[in-house]
Amino acid sequence: xxxxxxxxxxxxxxxxxxxxxxxxxxxxxxxxxxxxxxxxxxxxxxxxxxxxxxxxxxxxxxxxxxxxxxxxxxxxxxxxxx
Amino acid sequence: xxxxxxxxxxxxxxxxxxxxxxxxxxxxxxxxxxxxxxxxxxxxxxxxxxxxxxxxxxxxxxxxxxxxxxxxxxxxxxxxxxxxxxxxxxxxxxxxxxxxxxxxxxxxxxxxxxxxxxxxxxxxxxxxxxxxxxxxxxxxxxxxxxxxxxxxxxxxxxxxxxxxxxxxxxxxxxxxxxxxxxxxxxxxxxxxxxxxxxxxxxxxxxxxx
Numbered sequence: 665x666x667x668x669x670x671x672x673x674x675x676x677x678x679x680x681x682x683x684x685x686x687x688x689x690x691x692x693x694x695x696x697x698x699x700x701x702x703x704x705x706x707x708x709x710x711x712x713x714x715x716x717x718x719x720x721x722x723x724x725x726x727x728x729x730x731x732x733x734x735x736x737x738x739x740x741x742x743x744x745x746x
Numbered sequence: 747x748x749x750x751x752x753x754x755x756x757x758x759x760x761x762x763x764x765x766x767x768x769x770x771x772x773x774x775x776x777x778x779x780x781x782x783x784x785x786x787x788x789x790x791x792x793x794x795x796x797x798x799x800x801x802x803x804x805x806x807x808x809x810x811x812x813x814x815x816x817x818x819x820x821x822x823x824x825x826x827x828x829x830x831x832x833x834x835x836x837x838x839x840x841x842x843x844x845x846x847x848x849x850x851x852x853x854x855x856x857x858x859x860x861x862x863x864x865x866x867x868x869x870x871x872x873x874x875x876x877x878x879x880x881x882x883x884x885x886x887x888x889x890x891x892x893x894x895x896x897x898x899x900x901x902x903x904x905x906x907x908x909x910x911x912x913x914x915x916x917x918x919x920x921x922x923x924x925x926x927x928x929x930x931x932x933x934x935x936x937x938x939x940x941x942x943x944x945x946x947x948x949x950x951x952x953x954x955x
Contacts, residue, residue, distance in 0.1 A: 708904050
Protein backbone atom coordinates (compact mmCIF):
# COMPACT_ATOMS: atom_id res chain seq x y z
CA UNK A 665 0.00 0.00 0.00
CA UNK A 666 1.28 3.44 -0.91
CA UNK A 667 0.47 6.73 0.76
CA UNK A 668 0.59 9.64 -1.67
CA UNK A 669 0.23 13.29 -0.77
CA UNK A 670 -0.69 16.11 -3.12
CA UNK A 671 1.68 19.06 -2.80
CA UNK A 672 1.64 22.47 -4.43
CA UNK A 673 4.41 22.88 -6.96
CA UNK A 674 5.21 19.21 -6.92
CA UNK A 675 2.29 16.94 -7.76
CA UNK A 676 1.97 13.87 -5.60
CA UNK A 677 4.71 12.77 -3.21
CA UNK A 678 5.19 9.25 -1.88
CA UNK A 679 5.17 9.61 1.89
CA UNK A 680 4.97 5.96 2.99
CA UNK A 681 4.80 2.49 1.57
CA UNK A 682 4.35 -0.89 3.17
CA UNK A 683 2.59 -4.21 3.29
CA UNK A 684 -0.44 -4.15 5.61
CA UNK A 685 0.00 -7.86 6.25
CA UNK A 686 3.39 -7.21 7.85
CA UNK A 687 2.93 -6.05 11.44
CA UNK A 688 5.81 -3.56 11.43
CA UNK A 689 4.73 -2.02 8.14
CA UNK A 690 1.13 -1.74 9.25
CA UNK A 691 2.15 0.04 12.45
CA UNK A 692 4.20 2.52 10.46
CA UNK A 693 1.34 3.11 8.05
CA UNK A 694 -1.12 3.65 10.89
CA UNK A 695 1.21 6.23 12.45
CA UNK A 696 1.69 8.03 9.15
CA UNK A 697 -2.04 7.96 8.47
CA UNK A 698 -2.75 9.60 11.83
CA UNK A 699 -0.01 12.14 11.30
CA UNK A 700 -1.46 13.24 7.97
CA UNK A 701 -4.99 13.53 9.36
CA UNK A 702 -3.66 15.45 12.36
CA UNK A 703 -2.16 17.91 9.90
CA UNK A 704 -5.67 18.50 8.63
CA UNK A 705 -5.54 16.50 5.42
CA UNK A 706 -8.33 14.44 3.95
CA UNK A 707 -7.69 10.88 2.80
CA UNK A 708 -9.29 9.10 -0.13
CA UNK A 709 -8.95 5.64 -1.62
CA UNK A 710 -9.56 5.39 -5.36
CA UNK A 711 -11.74 2.36 -5.98
CA UNK A 712 -14.07 0.65 -8.45
CA UNK A 713 -17.71 -0.22 -8.02
CA UNK A 714 -18.77 -3.81 -8.83
CA UNK A 715 -20.06 -2.39 -12.13
CA UNK A 716 -16.53 -1.22 -12.94
CA UNK A 717 -17.14 2.48 -12.39
CA UNK A 718 -14.35 4.39 -10.71
CA UNK A 719 -14.97 6.48 -7.64
CA UNK A 720 -13.26 7.46 -4.41
CA UNK A 721 -13.89 6.41 -0.86
CA UNK A 722 -13.17 9.01 1.79
CA UNK A 723 -11.61 7.45 4.88
CA UNK A 724 -11.34 8.95 8.35
CA UNK A 725 -9.68 6.00 10.10
CA UNK A 726 -7.06 3.49 9.07
CA UNK A 727 -9.53 0.64 9.65
CA UNK A 728 -11.76 2.07 6.93
CA UNK A 729 -9.10 1.52 4.25
CA UNK A 730 -9.88 -1.65 2.28
CA UNK A 731 -7.12 -4.19 2.92
CA UNK A 732 -6.57 -4.65 -0.79
CA UNK A 733 -6.26 -0.93 -1.56
CA UNK A 734 -3.02 -0.18 -3.35
CA UNK A 735 -2.90 3.53 -2.54
CA UNK A 736 -4.33 6.21 -0.32
CA UNK A 737 -4.25 9.80 -1.51
CA UNK A 738 -3.97 12.62 1.02
CA UNK A 739 -5.00 16.08 -0.02
CA UNK A 740 -5.62 19.39 1.74
CA UNK A 741 -8.95 19.71 3.47
CA UNK A 742 -11.61 21.57 1.51
CA UNK A 743 -12.41 25.11 2.53
CA UNK A 744 -15.11 27.43 1.32
CA UNK A 745 -13.74 29.68 -1.38
CA UNK A 746 -14.56 33.28 -2.19
CA UNK B 747 53.08 75.48 20.05
CA UNK B 748 53.30 71.76 19.41
CA UNK B 749 50.58 71.12 21.96
CA UNK B 750 48.32 73.67 20.32
CA UNK B 751 48.88 72.09 16.89
CA UNK B 752 48.03 68.66 18.26
CA UNK B 753 44.88 70.02 19.89
CA UNK B 754 43.81 71.67 16.61
CA UNK B 755 44.51 68.44 14.72
CA UNK B 756 42.41 66.44 17.22
CA UNK B 757 39.53 68.88 16.83
CA UNK B 758 39.77 68.73 13.02
CA UNK B 759 39.83 64.92 13.07
CA UNK B 760 36.85 64.83 15.43
CA UNK B 761 34.86 67.17 13.18
CA UNK B 762 35.81 65.26 10.04
CA UNK B 763 34.97 61.98 11.80
CA UNK B 764 31.38 63.10 12.32
CA UNK B 765 31.15 64.28 8.72
CA UNK B 766 32.84 61.35 7.01
CA UNK B 767 31.78 58.38 9.12
CA UNK B 768 28.10 58.04 7.96
CA UNK B 769 28.89 58.10 4.20
CA UNK B 770 31.82 55.76 4.76
CA UNK B 771 29.64 53.34 6.70
CA UNK B 772 26.94 53.54 4.04
CA UNK B 773 29.46 52.83 1.28
CA UNK B 774 30.74 49.84 3.22
CA UNK B 775 27.20 48.47 3.72
CA UNK B 776 26.52 48.87 0.00
CA UNK B 777 29.72 47.01 -0.78
CA UNK B 778 28.76 44.19 1.57
CA UNK B 779 25.24 43.98 0.09
CA UNK B 780 26.70 43.72 -3.41
CA UNK B 781 29.01 40.92 -2.34
CA UNK B 782 26.41 39.02 -0.31
CA UNK B 783 25.21 35.65 -1.62
CA UNK B 784 21.46 35.93 -2.14
CA UNK B 785 19.49 32.65 -2.17
CA UNK B 786 18.08 32.05 -5.63
CA UNK B 787 14.30 32.28 -5.19
CA UNK B 788 13.53 32.79 -8.85
CA UNK B 789 10.38 31.35 -10.37
CA UNK B 790 10.95 28.06 -12.11
CA UNK B 791 8.26 27.46 -14.75
CA UNK B 792 9.67 24.00 -15.36
CA UNK B 793 8.81 22.96 -11.82
CA UNK B 794 5.18 23.98 -12.27
CA UNK B 795 4.99 22.13 -15.58
CA UNK B 796 6.51 19.00 -14.08
CA UNK B 797 4.10 19.19 -11.16
CA UNK B 798 1.15 19.52 -13.54
CA UNK B 799 2.39 16.59 -15.60
CA UNK B 800 2.58 14.41 -12.50
CA UNK B 801 -0.85 15.57 -11.41
CA UNK B 802 -2.32 14.71 -14.82
CA UNK B 803 -0.93 11.20 -14.59
CA UNK B 804 -2.42 10.75 -11.13
CA UNK B 805 -5.79 12.09 -12.29
CA UNK B 806 -5.76 9.78 -15.28
CA UNK B 807 -5.06 6.77 -13.06
CA UNK B 808 -7.99 7.56 -10.76
CA UNK B 809 -10.94 8.69 -12.89
CA UNK B 810 -12.97 6.80 -15.50
CA UNK B 811 -11.70 6.75 -19.08
CA UNK B 812 -14.61 8.89 -20.20
CA UNK B 813 -13.88 11.49 -17.52
CA UNK B 814 -10.20 11.56 -18.38
CA UNK B 815 -10.95 12.06 -22.08
CA UNK B 816 -13.42 14.80 -21.17
CA UNK B 817 -10.82 16.63 -19.12
CA UNK B 818 -8.14 16.22 -21.78
CA UNK B 819 -10.40 17.42 -24.59
CA UNK B 820 -12.64 19.97 -22.87
CA UNK B 821 -10.75 21.07 -19.74
CA UNK B 822 -13.39 20.03 -17.20
CA UNK B 823 -15.06 16.91 -15.82
CA UNK B 824 -18.74 16.20 -15.34
CA UNK B 825 -19.57 14.36 -12.14
CA UNK B 826 -23.09 13.04 -11.65
CA UNK B 827 -24.75 14.03 -8.41
CA UNK B 828 -25.41 11.19 -6.02
CA UNK B 829 -27.69 12.74 -3.44
CA UNK B 830 -31.38 11.86 -3.48
CA UNK B 831 -32.43 15.39 -4.37
CA UNK B 832 -30.95 17.94 -6.69
CA UNK B 833 -29.45 20.94 -4.91
CA UNK B 834 -32.23 23.47 -4.44
CA UNK B 835 -32.01 26.87 -5.99
CA UNK B 836 -32.19 29.58 -3.39
CA UNK B 837 -35.79 30.74 -3.17
CA UNK B 838 -37.26 27.62 -4.77
CA UNK B 839 -40.38 26.32 -3.03
CA UNK B 840 -41.06 22.87 -1.62
CA UNK B 841 -43.12 21.89 -4.64
CA UNK B 842 -40.25 22.56 -7.04
CA UNK B 843 -40.63 20.01 -9.87
CA UNK B 844 -36.86 19.85 -10.19
CA UNK B 845 -36.65 18.09 -6.84
CA UNK B 846 -35.33 14.60 -7.40
CA UNK B 847 -34.26 15.28 -10.99
CA UNK B 848 -30.88 13.94 -12.09
CA UNK B 849 -28.23 16.58 -11.61
CA UNK B 850 -24.55 16.88 -12.22
CA UNK B 851 -21.55 19.07 -11.51
CA UNK B 852 -19.00 20.60 -13.82
CA UNK B 853 -15.58 20.47 -12.19
CA UNK B 854 -13.10 23.07 -13.42
CA UNK B 855 -9.55 23.56 -12.15
CA UNK B 856 -9.38 26.35 -9.58
CA UNK B 857 -12.91 27.51 -10.26
CA UNK B 858 -16.15 26.88 -8.42
CA UNK B 859 -18.00 23.62 -8.99
CA UNK B 860 -21.14 24.34 -11.03
CA UNK B 861 -24.29 22.29 -10.37
CA UNK B 862 -26.81 21.97 -13.20
CA UNK B 863 -29.69 19.91 -14.53
CA UNK B 864 -28.51 17.97 -17.59
CA UNK B 865 -32.02 17.57 -19.04
CA UNK B 866 -32.72 21.28 -19.26
CA UNK B 867 -29.15 22.61 -18.93
CA UNK B 868 -30.41 24.85 -16.18
CA UNK B 869 -27.65 26.10 -13.91
CA UNK B 870 -28.44 25.58 -10.24
CA UNK B 871 -25.60 26.86 -8.08
CA UNK B 872 -21.91 27.58 -7.85
CA UNK B 873 -20.02 25.89 -5.04
CA UNK B 874 -16.87 27.81 -4.23
CA UNK B 875 -14.35 25.45 -2.73
CA UNK B 876 -10.57 25.41 -2.45
CA UNK B 877 -7.93 23.01 -1.14
CA UNK B 878 -5.29 25.30 0.31
CA UNK B 879 -2.12 23.60 1.54
CA UNK B 880 -1.06 25.82 4.41
CA UNK B 881 2.37 24.19 4.60
CA UNK B 882 3.17 26.12 1.38
CA UNK B 883 6.21 24.02 0.52
CA UNK B 884 6.99 26.13 -2.53
CA UNK B 885 5.58 29.45 -1.46
CA UNK B 886 2.16 28.77 -2.92
CA UNK B 887 -0.89 27.13 -1.40
CA UNK B 888 -2.32 26.20 -4.81
CA UNK B 889 -2.31 22.62 -5.99
CA UNK B 890 -1.54 21.94 -9.65
CA UNK B 891 -4.66 22.25 -11.85
CA UNK B 892 -5.17 18.52 -12.29
CA UNK B 893 -4.67 17.86 -8.56
CA UNK B 894 -7.35 20.45 -7.82
CA UNK B 895 -9.73 18.66 -10.21
CA UNK B 896 -8.85 15.28 -8.70
CA UNK B 897 -9.39 16.56 -5.16
CA UNK B 898 -12.85 17.82 -6.15
CA UNK B 899 -13.63 14.57 -7.98
CA UNK B 900 -12.59 12.45 -4.99
CA UNK B 901 -14.52 14.60 -2.55
CA UNK B 902 -17.64 14.58 -4.77
CA UNK B 903 -17.63 10.87 -5.51
CA UNK B 904 -16.50 9.94 -1.98
CA UNK B 905 -18.51 12.27 0.22
CA UNK B 906 -20.56 14.69 -1.85
CA UNK B 907 -22.55 15.99 1.07
CA UNK B 908 -19.47 16.93 3.08
CA UNK B 909 -17.94 18.83 0.16
CA UNK B 910 -21.18 20.64 -0.63
CA UNK B 911 -21.66 21.57 3.03
CA UNK B 912 -18.09 22.88 3.21
CA UNK B 913 -18.33 24.97 0.05
CA UNK B 914 -19.75 28.46 -0.13
CA UNK B 915 -22.87 28.33 -2.26
CA UNK B 916 -23.69 31.14 -4.65
CA UNK B 917 -26.08 31.76 -7.48
CA UNK B 918 -24.73 30.92 -10.94
CA UNK B 919 -22.67 33.69 -12.46
CA UNK B 920 -20.80 34.90 -9.42
CA UNK B 921 -17.42 33.65 -10.60
CA UNK B 922 -18.03 31.48 -13.64
CA UNK B 923 -19.69 33.21 -16.57
CA UNK B 924 -23.02 31.42 -17.25
CA UNK B 925 -22.48 31.97 -20.98
CA UNK B 926 -19.23 30.08 -20.74
CA UNK B 927 -20.88 27.26 -18.78
CA UNK B 928 -23.68 26.97 -21.37
CA UNK B 929 -21.08 26.93 -24.11
CA UNK B 930 -19.22 24.20 -22.21
CA UNK B 931 -22.44 22.18 -21.89
CA UNK B 932 -22.97 22.50 -25.62
CA UNK B 933 -19.36 21.44 -26.25
CA UNK B 934 -19.91 18.50 -23.91
CA UNK B 935 -23.00 17.36 -25.81
CA UNK B 936 -21.10 17.59 -29.13
CA UNK B 937 -18.18 15.73 -27.62
CA UNK B 938 -20.45 12.95 -26.33
CA UNK B 939 -22.16 12.67 -29.72
CA UNK B 940 -18.80 12.30 -31.47
CA UNK B 941 -17.68 9.77 -28.93
CA UNK B 942 -20.83 7.69 -29.36
CA UNK B 943 -20.48 7.88 -33.14
CA UNK B 944 -16.87 6.71 -32.96
CA UNK B 945 -17.78 3.90 -30.57
CA UNK B 946 -20.60 2.64 -32.80
CA UNK B 947 -18.50 2.73 -35.96
CA UNK B 948 -17.16 -0.72 -36.98
CA UNK B 949 -13.45 -1.05 -36.40
CA UNK B 950 -11.39 -0.25 -39.49
CA UNK B 951 -14.18 1.62 -41.27
CA UNK B 952 -13.51 5.09 -42.58
CA UNK B 953 -16.20 7.78 -42.41
CA UNK B 954 -17.45 9.16 -45.72
CA UNK B 955 -15.96 12.54 -46.60
